[in-house]
Amino acid sequence: MNKRYSRITGTGSYLPPRRVTNQDLANELAQRGIETSDAWIVERTGIHARHFADPQVTSSDLALEASRRALEAAGCQAQDLDLIIFATSTPDMVFPSAACILQNKLGANGCPAFDVQAVCSGFVYALTVADAMIRAGSARRALVVGAEVFSRILDFNDRTTCVLFGDGAGAVVLEASDTPGILASDLHADGKYVDILCVPGTVSGGRVLGDPLLKMDGQAVFKLAVGVLEKAARAALDKAGLQDVDIDWLIPHQANIRIMQGTAKKLKLPLEKLVVTVDQHGNTSAASIPLALDHAVRSGQVRPGQHVMLEGVGGGFTWGAVLLKM
Structure with missing residues (x-):
């Protein structure tokens, strides 16, 4: 009996039409009395x-x-799906899941559908779960999605995070x-790293308790991220019996160009093997890896x-890596 695996057969992505440049954002912040500039943002983030x-x-x-x-690229219909996993930190509502809402919009009703909440690592987590379910025989064709509307949870009085x-x-499609x-x-x-990247608010009695806007200790996140991403990538390579030199492309979570380049250097990869979209997309959390993957596939x-x-790293603190062969 042949062993069962899973393969990506189609990729897709979408960006909302409204493009906000650094200068656009600087102009908006200036109206709040907050000073920033294109040069300041680019130097620190690459965005x-x-x-x-x-x-x-909505997400x-x-x-x-x-x-x-993604379905079109895979040559299949929504009705062919037997699993939907949706990675997001900004779902449409408290419940039901964004996956169930998406399922109905797609017309794929009937198959299991659920959300995964691992913030910026969400897509890596979701892809791992879908792979495990396919290998176990619980599904044959899965849709794995990452989508965010992070603009809803940004504090536009904090220039270190809102940019x-x-x-x-x-x-x-897997x-x-x-x-x-x-x-x-x-x-x-x-x-134990919950506090360095979080949105410390919740809903109770029809009111928001706590603070519903994103808080981040940027230095702490940076220090932790580069180290754990390297370890996760090497662990995935070891499990697959491969080495650094076998990696054709590194597609990290698009958080900050410095973190991304730092990880590539630790893996001894030339920067030419690093897929970069953070410059035009910013950090789209759980959406960033599949967005970058689709861009890289469609660009050739x-x-x-x-x-x-x-590989991804996010609030929780969560992190992980998936090694795949296209």
Whole structure:
């Protein structure tokens, strides 16, 4: 009996139309008496622009467009899906899940659908879960999505965080295969770092308790991120029996160009092997890896047969890596 694996057969992404440059953001912040500039943002983050969704647009709306494109690329219909996993920290509502809302919009009703909440590591977590379910025989064709409207939870009085994030969605179709696609994964979390990146608010009695806006200790996040990303990537390589030199492309969570370049250097990878979209998308949290993957596939960077390392780190603190063969 052939061993069962999973492979990515289609990718898709979507960005809301409203593009906000650093200068646009600097002008908005100036009206609040907060000083920043394009040069200041670029020097610290590598970000030149990001996209913000209109007020009525939800994460599932963005995910719908990305999912349709991924399904088209895979040559299948929504009705062919038997699993939907949606990674997000900004769901449409408290419940039901964004996955169930997306399922109905797609017309894929009936299959299991649920959200994964691991913040910026969410897509790596979701992809690992989908791979495990396919390998176990619980599904044959899964839609794995990352989508965010982080603009809703930003404090525009804090220039150290509001300049970093954007909105968007990315998706992949993952299908059962006789040949390996997802080669290995490595996931971790450490709750003692909860306070360095969080949105410390909740809903109670119809009111918001705490603070519903993003808080981050940037230096603490940077210090932790580079180290754990390298370890996760090496662990995935070890599980797959491969080495640094076997990586054709590194697609990290698009958080900050310094973190991304630092990880590439620790893995002894030339920066030419680093897929970068943070300059135009900002940090789109759970959407950033599938957005970057789709961009790289459609631009011709990532090609069939190549080894791609995906890795993410986010609030929780969560981190992980997935090594795949396209």
